[in-house]
Amino acid sequence: MQLMVQNLKKDYGKTHALSGISITFTPGLYGLLGPNGAGKSTLINLITDNIARQEGEILFDGTDIKTLGKSYRAVVGYMPQTQGFYNDFSVYAFLMYISRLKGLKKEKAKERSFELMEAFHLQDKRRVRIDGLSGGMKQRLMLAQALLNDPKILILDEPTAGVDPQERIRIRNYISMIAEGRIVIVATHIVSDVEAIANEIYLIGNGKVIKNGTPGQLIQDVSEKVYDISADYDKLKEIQEKYIVSNINSREDGVHIKIVADTPPEGYDYSRCPANLEDVYLDTFSS
Amino acid sequence: MEWKTVIRKRFIRNMLLAVFCIHWFACIYWFLENKAVQEKGYINRYHQNIEAVLQQSDSMNQISIFKVAHGFSKRNIEKTADDYKKLLKIEPVSFGYQGLIAFFRCNLVHFFGVLSVLLAVIALTDRNAVGLKHMAYAARDGRGRRIFRKLLAIILWCMAVTAALYGSAFFISGCIYGTDYFSALQYPVQSIPIFMDVTYGLSIGEFLLLFLLYRCMFLVITALIVWSVYYFIDNVIIGTAVLGAMALAEVLLYSVIKVNSLFCILKYCNLWYQIKDNSFFSEYVNLNFFSYPVTKELISTAIIIIVCMILAFCSIMKAVITYPSVSRRFKMPFSSLLLLLQERLNSMGFEAYKLLVSQKGILLLLALLFVFIKQADFTDVIESGVQEMYCSFIERYEGVPTDASEQELGQLGSFLDALAKEYEQAVSDYEAGKIDDKAYEEIQYKCSAYQTEQIFYREIMVQRDYLKSLQEKRGMDGWYINLYCYNRLFKNRLDLQDFVFAAGMLLLVFGAFWEEKISRADAVLRLCKYGRRELDRKKAILLIGITVIMFAVENVLEAASIYKLYGISGLFAPVQSIPRLSAVFFRCNILQFMVLFFFLKLAVLLLLLLSAFGILKIIRKKTGR
Numbered sequence: 001m002q003l004m005v006q007n008l009k010k011d012y013g014k015t016h017a018l019s020g021i022s023i024t025f026t027p028g029l030y031g032l033l034g035p036n037g038a039g040k041s042t043l044i045n046l047i048t049d050n051i052a053r054q055e056g057e058i059l060f061d062g063t064d065i066k067t068l069g070k071s072y073r074a075v076v077g078y079m080p081q082t083q084g085f086y087n088d089f090s091v092y093a094f095l096m097y098i099s100r101l102k103g104l105k106k107e108k109a110k111e112r113s114f115e116l117m118e119a120f121h122l123q124d125k126r127r128v129r130i131d132g133l134s135g136g137m138k139q140r141l142m143l144a145q146a147l148l149n150d151p152k153i154l155i156l157d158e159p160t161a162g163v164d165p166q167e168r169i170r171i172r173n174y175i176s177m178i179a180e181g182r183i184v185i186v187a188t189h190i191v192s193d194v195e196a197i198a199n200e201i202y203l204i205g206n207g208k209v210i211k212n213g214t215p216g217q218l219i220q221d222v223s224e225k226v227y228d229i230s231a232d233y234d235k236l237k238e239i240q241e242k243y244i245v246s247n248i249n250s251r252e253d254g255v256h257i258k259i260v261a262d263t264p265p266e267g268y269d270y271s272r273c274p275a276n277l278e279d280v281y282l283d284t285f286s287s
Numbered sequence: 288m289e290w291k292t293v294i295r296k297r298f299i300r301n302m303l304l305a306v307f308c309i310h311w312f313a314c315i316y317w318f319l320e321n322k323a324v325q326e327k328g329y330i331n332r333y334h335q336n337i338e339a340v341l342q343q344s345d346s347m348n349q350i351s352i353f354k355v356a357h358g359f360s361k362r363n364i365e366k367t368a369d370d371y372k373k374l375l376k377i378e379p380v381s382f383g384y385q386g387l388i389a390f391f392r393c394n395l396v397h398f399f400g401v402l403s404v405l406l407a408v409i410a411l412t413d414r415n416a417v418g419l420k421h422m423a424y425a426a427r428d429g430r431g432r433r434i435f436r437k438l439l440a441i442i443l444w445c446m447a448v449t450a451a452l453y454g455s456a457f458f459i460s461g462c463i464y465g466t467d468y469f470s471a472l473q474y475p476v477q478s479i480p481i482f483m484d485v486t487y488g489l490s491i492g493e494f495l496l497l498f499l500l501y502r503c504m505f506l507v508i509t510a511l512i513v514w515s516v517y518y519f520i521d522n523v524i525i526g527t528a529v530l531g532a533m534a535l536a537e538v539l540l541y542s543v544i545k546v547n548s549l550f551c552i553l554k555y556c557n558l559w560y561q562i563k564d565n566s567f568f569s570e571y572v573n574l575n576f577f578s579y580p581v582t583k584e585l586i587s588t589a590i591i592i593i594v595c596m597i598l599a600f601c602s603i604m605k606a607v608i609t610y611p612s613v614s615r616r617f618k619m620p621f622s623s624l625l626l627l628l629q630e631r632l633n634s635m636g637f638e639a640y641k642l643l644v645s646q647k648g649i650l651l652l653l654a655l656l657f658v659f660i661k662q663a664d665f666t667d668v669i670e671s672g673v674q675e676m677y678c679s680f681i682e683r684y685e686g687v688p689t690d691a692s693e694q695e696l697g698q699l700g701s702f703l704d705a706l707a708k709e710y711e712q713a714v715s716d717y718e719a720g721k722i723d724d725k726a727y728e729e730i731q732y733k734c735s736a737y738q739t740e741q742i743f744y745r746e747i748m749v750q751r752d753y754l755k756s757l758q759e760k761r762g763m764d765g766w767y768i769n770l771y772c773y774n775r776l777f778k779n780r781l782d783l784q785d786f787v788f789a790a791g792m793l794l795l796v797f798g799a800f801w802e803e804k805i806s807r808a809d810a811v812l813r814l815c816k817y818g819r820r821e822l823d824r825k826k827a828i829l830l831i832g833i834t835v836i837m838f839a840v841e842n843v844l845e846a847a848s849i850y851k852l853y854g855i856s857g858l859f860a861p862v863q864s865i866p867r868l869s870a871v872f873f874r875c876n877i878l879q880f881m882v883l884f885f886f887l888k889l890a891v892l893l894l895l896l897l898s899a900f901g902i903l904k905i906i907r908k909k910t911g912r
Binding site: 045048049050070073074076078080082083084085086087088089090092093096097098100101102103106127129145146149 | 622626627629630632633634641644802806808809810811812813814815816817818822
């Protein structure tokens with residue numbers, strides 16, 4: 001199973017949202033990282049055929065997704081960034097509605113809806129109106145609807161936006177659990193969401209893939225660039241102006257500032273420290 | 288700053304543009320379809336008419352029941368006489384006033400005006416903007432001043448809407464009728480027959496300015512009432528229900544209260560009275576204000592100003608004194624039942640639920656049903672003697688003209704001819720002094736007693752001659768049938784009900800797309816296997832089904848009211864028996880034609896709806912949702 005994006009371009013007026021992106025997805029979990037306006041959502045909208053592409057191809061198992069039409073949509077599950085519900089539908093009614101649209105027969109739709117309500121701890125909210133749910137519950141519901149048709153391709157756009165840490169971990173773990181045998185694409189700018197679970201990460205900026213690799217590879221690339229500077233508070237501003245600051249930690253002995261730099265910081269007391277994906281993100285997008 | 292909010296909101300801006308465009312087309316259509324005519328001899332009879340009113344006042348003053356010294360009736364009679372005496376000094380001028388008559392008779396403008404200010408009020412309320420309300424409340428000028436600015440914005444928008452809508456209607460009527468408005472502005476307003484009873488010495492220009500000022504004031508008070516309801520209640524559903532109840536109450540008060548009732552203030556200081564037509568400006572009515580007659584203009588103006596001030600003051604005080612409230616979610620009646628119902632729906636059922644329940648389409652359909660029932664008017668009775676005579680004749684002779692019908696018409700014709708000759712003789716004898724006043728009056732009285740028969744005879748003879756020519760020219764045996772019934776059934780032009788129905792259905796089409804847009808569910812829907820064409824197909828089928836049902840209801844109600852009034856018979860008569868349908872080139876009976884007629888009407892309506900559906904689909908595609 002393969003989803004191939006080849007030389008994809010999309011413009012919004014004079015803005016080049018995507019400038020020739022090419023990615024090949026095979027079963028596994030992929031993270032799309034990038035700042036706001038990088039083109040992640042545009043890429044996702046193109047893969048889900050929600051907007052028309054300017055140039056390029058999107059092929060699923062060698063066939064263009066436009067040609068496949070319904071049969072492509074039958075194997076895709078999508079959780080958009082914006083929560084889109086019919087607020088006066090109950091949780092169960094909404095799942096039934098989406099499952100009917102996904103082509104599930106009534107009995108199967110019922111079975112799947114109950115399964116997913118249980119998996120996402122929504123069974124006691126079955127007859128509650130959607131506008132009466134909390135933000136976290138709505139996110140779970142959005143994820144549940146994406147899984148109704150047991151999709152081969154699961155696309156999640158900011159799946160943990162606006163949820164508390166516990167909920168975020170829960171969702172992350174669930175995504176990791178179901179990624180087996182599927183292509184799961186997670187677009188986010190919350191680095192920690194994908195650091196632990198993604199097989200491969202694509203860093204997207206200005207409509208292009210700037211870097212990609214496994215988390216380990218990407219971290220390895222910046223491992224020599226991460227330093228911990230120990231300084232006084234009055235040096236803080238100066239350091240912030242000179243270097244990319246990853247973290248600031250106030251301790252009894254002063255301020256510890258984690259920076260990402262190509263060369264060791266001169267004139268400061270520093271030591272090397274372990275890198276993480278956030279450092280990779282900063283290194284990629286701040287420069 | 289607040290007034291710009293209205294045009295900044297794209298939806299409101301587009302809706303306002305749509306309202307204005309529809310208004311212009313509707314006005315052009317209305318002016319072309321409803322030709323105003325010059326009233327012959329009006330200027331010559333003007334002073335006579337005024338004298339007649341004064342004479343009537345004098346004679347009523349002689350009647351004992353009106354002589355009660357401190358009673359409203361006596362005071363009213365005296366005031367009427369005083370007001371009309373002023374009109375004797377006025378010299379009306381003859382000019383081509385049809386354009387002005389058409390302008391004042393065009394009532395569509397009032398409804399478009401109300402719709403426009405409603406849109407402006409919706410834009411200015413902070414509906415669903417919980418965060419914004421709290422942000423504004425915490426700002427320095429975010430309380431009383433902010434509300435004051437909003438109220439000012441409402442007034443400004445009312446002025447702009449008045450100028451745009453009434454100004455354009457005025458311009459269109461001028462273009463269609465070629466009225467020379469500039470020279471007409473200086474003439475006394477009483478030069479126009481419909482304003483004969485305006486008891487102020489105003490020129491047409493002054494009257495128009497006052498007219499626009501009053502119209503603006505009515506829009507302001509309407510807007511402030513709507514604003515206040517939504518502002519104080521802060522829930523769209525409850526607010527709309529309250530406004531609906533108020534509107535219904537206004538209509539009922541106007542319809543039920545009699546002119547001379549103690550509560551006549553509620554009849555005339557009434558928003559429905561202002562919106563339905565312009566009779567506020569042409570009718571002379573004094574209202575009973577604690578036994579004193581006061582002109583309705585004075586009372587209306589005072590009430591408008593007082594109510595506006597109260598509403599504005601209360602709105603500002605609420606903003607200053609109370610905390611911003613979170614909009615209360617209105618629990619629909621039977622909400623648990625609705626949730627249970629949702630679980631039993633199939634895919635078409637879900638679409639129907641979205642459209643009728645989520646989008647409140649059911650309220651729109653109920654409103655349309657109310658309009659249909661009101662228009663059908665089952666309380667209507669045959670009041671005219673001519674119609675009664677006509678219906679009786681048709682009942683007896685429905686069908687191909689027979690010797691019996693010819694004989695009856697012949698007898699009536701002879702009698703009326705003899706009467707006419709007798710009258711002519713009396714006129715010449717009276718002029719020659721052969722008969723006195725009393726004898727002459729007796730002949731006049733005798734002729735006027737048969738006026739109904741004369742009008743009936745003229746009408747039936749026109750129909751008879753038509754049937755005769757149908758036989759001679761086309762070899763068809765036309766029937767005597769009830770033309771009152773069939774002319775009403777086969778309306779040959781669109782009326783307000785048709786516009787309202789089409790607008791209602793278009794709103795439903797719009798609602799079908801709007802639900803997806805505001806729910807933001809379309810990104811998910813479009814990625815479902817059956818979330819595209821099939822979903823649109825279901826929506827289209829649903830809309831067609833609803834339209835067909837409503838169309839059937841409308842026409843069944845209309846047919847039922849006609850049946851109640853006239854009965855429907857002669858269905859197997861050749862359709863060409865109806866003069867209006869003489870151009871139908873194929874042979875069929877009325878029943879067959881009726882089926883075809885309504886089928887075509889429905890087809891046109893469905894074509895309109897499906898075109899709108901298609902256009903909205905294209906817009907959705909182009910704008911990327």
